Amino acid sequence: MFESLRKKLKIFKESVSTEESELNSATIEASEDKTTPSDEAPEEASYETTTQKVVDVEAIGHASEYGEQVPQRIEPSNGNVSTQDKSIFERKIKGKDLEDSLWDLEIALLESDVAVSVTEEIVETVKEELVGTKRKWRQDVGTLVEKALRDGILKVLDVSGLDFDEFIKNTPKPVTIVFTGINGTGKTTTIAKLAYRLKNQGYSVVLAAGDTYRAGALEQIERHAEKLGVKLVKHQQGADPAAVIYDAVQYARAKHNDVVLADTAGRIHTNVNLMNQLRKIERVIDADLVVFVDEALAGNDAVERALQFNTAMAIDASILTKVDADSKGGTAISIAHATSKPILFLGIGQNYEDMVKFDPQWLMNRLFDEADA
Ligand SMILES: Nc1nc2c(ncn2[C@@H]2O[C@H](COP(=O)(O)OP(=O)(O)O)[C@@H](O)[C@H]2O)c(=O)[nH]1
């Protein structure tokens, strides 16, 4: 899960660190060549070197007051300043030093299924944060770069959060949730996983067999309902899905059930009739939540589809499935950013318990924590 993106981010971190440390040792060499200390910076325009000739007690006191680092210098007895004295190097990270690494980062993100516009935004944030940063001699560049990357990714993931459990708890019952998306992405499986989760939390769940289109869809959801021991409201194949979902909501109301999970037929977003069917569901059913389901493997196609579906029936959140089979990891970042809606869960397998709650911090840990490799 996310291995490829994780590796690529690591490579970026290391490449900036290497470049920076090479530049830094060049600075040190340049300074060691000098025979007399000077207040002036070395020849190279890209370095800012602070060389203090003499540090008197007053200066130390003054600098310390402001928390600045004070060079430790011992004045030789003859009054000359020793050439071996250490200077403090404060190097500003320059845009041109990062050019190659940022370009590699851009390619790495694109290769990891992060959409073009999202990639550009991340790279821009990383650049803004790093360029101009004053880095002290020997300060770990990797830490600075990782922070910039985390900030860049978190910024694009910064969509209004929605805690699913809190939402279910606080919404008047029955809570009605409609699932949309194209064929085979895992809608029905996700509904079953959610029913399992909600049931374990003590809620009563009703499933609505809203996929009246695909042969075999009814049997599939019936099997899940039986296995899970939850009520299924169904009509004949070919029936109006809006009517099926409406009935399920009426049933849940009458029986004081907590949650209605409504399946719909997987549809290609270019199929006008099926998309109109979604518009009808939106008119007839006052859903509390519309969840777009797609698979992580779809990469940028998923982003495009999410936007198309959103025009037929406004999406409140997304769920990404088959994350267990996707090593790239960029779809989650792109889809959240493109729709400006949160990702609720990630599907990580075919069993009922194979679903994890998504939160940006969780993703960050996946991408950056060494222990998780
Ligand atoms: N590996 C994996 N397979 C999944 C996941 N979610 C669903 N699937 C599989 O994807 C296939 C299609 O799922 P289904 O729920 O029928 O898709 P639907 O057409 O959108 O309703 C099934 O074989 C599921 O077992 C997941 O998170 N990981």
Ligand SMILES: [Mg+2]
């Ligand atoms: Mg289905």
